[in-house]
Amino acid sequence: MLVKELLAHGFEALSLPDGEREIVGVYIGDLLSWVMGRAQMDNAWITIMTNVNTIAVASLADTSCVILAEGVEMEDDLVETARTKEVNILRSSLPIYETAVQLSKLLP
Amino acid sequence: MSEPLIFHFDVDGENFTSAGQASTQVKKNLRQLGLSPDIIRRVSIAMYEGEINMVIHANGGTADVIVNEQYIEIILADKGPGIPNVEQAMQEGFSTATDSIRSLGFGAGMGLPNMKRYTDSLEIDTMVGVGTTITMYVYL
Numbered sequence: 337m338l339v340k341e342l343l344a345h346g347f348e349a350l351s352l353p354d355g356e357r358e359i360v361g362v363y364i365g366d367l368l369s370w371v372m373g374r375a376q377m378d379n380a381w382i383t384i385m386t387n388v389n390t391i392a393v394a395s396l397a398d399t400s401c402v403i404l405a406e407g408v409e410m411e412d413d414l415v416e417t418a419r420t421k422e423v424n425i426l427r428s429s430l431p432i433y434e435t436a437v438q439l440s441k442l443l444p
Numbered sequence: 445m446s447e448p449l450i451f452h453f454d455v456d457g458e459n460f461t462s463a464g465q466a467s468t469q470v471k472k473n474l475r476q477l478g479l480s481p482d483i484i485r486r487v488s489i490a491m492y493e494g495e496i497n498m499v500i501h502a503n504g505g506t507a508d509v510i511v512n513e514q515y516i517e518i519i520l521a522d523k524g525p526g527i528p529n530v531e532q533a534m535q536e537g538f539s540t541a542t543d544s545i546r547s548l549g550f551g552a553g554m555g556l557p558n559m560k561r562y563t564d565s566l567e568i569d570t571m572v573g574v575g576t577t578i579t580m581y582v583y584l
Contacts, residue, residue, distance in 0.1 A: 369554035372489045373561060385549045392464035396471060396488040
């Protein structure tokens with residue numbers, strides 16, 4: 337499934353510089369080193385952590401997209417940073433668990 | 445590539461906003477060299493963890509990345525407080541980071557373990573009160 341295809345399922349795009357990217361699996365976590373240690377390349381990463389380091393970790397760990405759950409806000413300048421660093425950021429209004437359940441139904 | 449390529453960075457201490465600049469730049473440079481995504485990812489994460497450690501614990505330092513034909517060498521050097529007990533510091537979950545650091549999503553005690561996980565070799569040269577130099581190798 338491509339990142340951009342999530343938009344048809346209630347996910348909102350904050351930054352989508354690379355919507356054609358394929359999602360392979362999902363990782364959930366807010367502790368950044370934990371995410372870097374455990375998430376796999378091309379995972380969709382669900383988190384509620386929205387500081388600048390989130391963008392750095394997504395870029396360096398090479399996740400396909402960050403999915404901000406619980407409808408958390410990300411500041412405009414950070415969204416702009418994500419675009420310039422080519423990091424896809426989507427948002428779901430659902431809680432983390434329900435977001436994951438939804439992805440589980442959508443992903444092959 | 446016959447001559448090794450050397451990238452040098454100064455890592456600003458106390459600045460979480462700019463932390464990751466060196467690793468992000470290295471990621472770009474390695475991409476331009478046409479290295480595999482897996483290698484780039486391993487080097488980037490190991491280096492980022494090192495950068496973050498230097499910001500959290502050592503008020504910054506320097507990072508050098510040397511790209512040879514057969515391996516990439518990453519040298520992170522600081523004049524911070526040193527690591528009193530390396531064995532303990534290498535354990536997953538051990539951290540001396542403050543609550544304010546934890547609120548940023550760091551301090552999980554995974555920094556050094558991740559550096560070890562993603563590199564083929566990791567050497568720690570540290571002395572309390574003098575500083576720490578970490579040398580990592582990733583084979584190509």
